[in-house]
Amino acid sequence: MLEADFKYIIDTLFALFAMVLIIFMVPGFAMLEAGLVRTKNVTSVLTVNVMIYAVASMAFLLLGFDLAFGSWESANLSIWAFFLFQMAFVGKTINIMSGGVSERVRIIPLSMYAVIMGAVIYPLVVNISWGADLLAGTLLDLEMYDLAGSTVIHSTGGWALLAAILIIGSRKGRYVNGAIRVIPASNIPLVVLGALLLWIGWFGFNGGSVGSISSVESANTVAKTIMNTNTAGLAGAIIAGILMHLRYKLFDITMILNGALGGLVAVTAAPDLYGTYEPIIIGAVGGALVVFAVPFFDRLQLDDPVGALSVHLVNGIWGTLAVGIFTDHSLLAQMKGIAVVGVFAFMTSYIVIFVINRFSRFRAEDDEQVQGMDVSECGVEAYPEFKRAI
Numbered sequence: 001m002l003e004a005d006f007k008y009i010i011d012t013l014f015a016l017f018a019m020v021l022i023i024f025m026v027p028g029f030a031m032l033e034a035g036l037v038r039t040k041n042v043t044s045v046l047t048v049n050v051m052i053y054a055v056a057s058m059a060f061l062l063l064g065f066d067l068a069f070g071s072w073e074s075a076n077l078s079i080w081a082f083f084l085f086q087m088a089f090v091g092k093t094i095n096i097m098s099g100g101v102s103e104r105v106r107i108i109p110l111s112m113y114a115v116i117m118g119a120v121i122y123p124l125v126v127n128i129s130w131g132a133d134l135l136a137g138t139l140l141d142l143e144m145y146d147l148a149g150s151t152v153i154h155s156t157g158g159w160a161l162l163a164a165i166l167i168i169g170s171r172k173g174r175y176v177n178g179a180i181r182v183i184p185a186s187n188i189p190l191v192v193l194g195a196l197l198l199w200i201g202w203f204g205f206n207g208g209s210v211g212s213i214s215s216v217e218s219a220n221t222v223a224k225t226i227m228n229t230n231t232a233g234l235a236g237a238i239i240a241g242i243l244m245h246l247r248y249k250l251f252d253i254t255m256i257l258n259g260a261l262g263g264l265v266a267v268t269a270a271p272d273l274y275g276t277y278e279p280i281i282i283g284a285v286g287g288a289l290v291v292f293a294v295p296f297f298d299r300l301q302l303d304d305p306v307g308a309l310s311v312h313l314v315n316g317i318w319g320t321l322a323v324g325i326f327t328d329h330s331l332l333a334q335m336k337g338i339a340v341v342g343v344f345a346f347m348t349s350y351i352v353i354f355v356i357n358r359f360s361r362f363r364a365e366d367d368e369q370v371q372g373m374d375v376s377e378c379g380v381e382a383y384p385e386f387k388r389a390i
Helices: 003-023 025-036 039-069 079-100 107-129 150-168 188-210 216-248 253-267 278-299 308-326 331-359 366-371 373-378
Strands: none
Touching: 003 025, 003 079, 003 188, 025 039, 025 079, 025 188, 039 079, 039 107, 039 373, 079 107, 079 150, 079 188, 079 308, 107 150, 107 331, 150 253, 150 308, 150 331, 188 216, 188 253, 216 253, 216 278, 253 278, 253 308, 278 308, 308 331, 366 373
């Protein structure tokens, strides 16, 4: 067997394995969100997660991949493996948005948005960052370094969520006369399972983005990337736990896990470039940002049941800036990338959601929210023996 053929096979297998790890994030998001919402909305949340994976992936297959990369050609690995790896990313962007509008969003308009995100919005972001680069040679040409998508995926999803919340509004009863009504998570074991599945999936998310493992150098880069990814998650969890205990004298497992996820988002921009200690700092700052951002968004009455704005938007921005702080890449270029992607993702998402909302309302009626989205949207309750709480 020729050496080139062997490398082709190994890198194809590596891409397929990384894709499978990323797909583990589908049940990860589903379990995390199912645990954080009330029992009367669990089936709806699970249905949304399945539909997002199916609809967005199909849209990316039929339209999005061509828009992002311009051609179905690859010399280094199977184009089918490359497509599957890229397809695995698409739904994550929409998962970020859908989780943040849980417990009051209808499935049909959300699915319509998923089609447009998977076919047009996300592929255009990929085009100007990782793909065919239609902005090449212009003032808006992105020179941002973003290995696995702190901005391209996580901030894009976060900006879309912010647009959605501004249009859809908060859950019924979440904010009463200016006061914040706490709605506790319904199933902590599911939250833990979901967050840890996401953590595991991140090893394929970041490690697979290196693109090759068929040489000693690339194998070492993949291993370092995965190690740094894990390190940032550890640091985020630790600092979130410490800060919660200092502030409340309690260990809130949901905040600890979101701190870990914040650290993972933050390191995603450049885990291949960092040494041993930078991911500790980046992950710790990411975990701390989650702890402070969650109450900040609540004070602004931006209702986000799963903390997605804090985890993905805030830390997507921080992680992209960190590349310019801790490596030789230009901080100005990183800032420009954040700004260009942010303006595009927010404005396009706002327009699309606004238009869809005009003929198919995203927000469920108040009485439907009281009854629970499982009944009105799915006709199947996840916990039919439980009395539904208002």
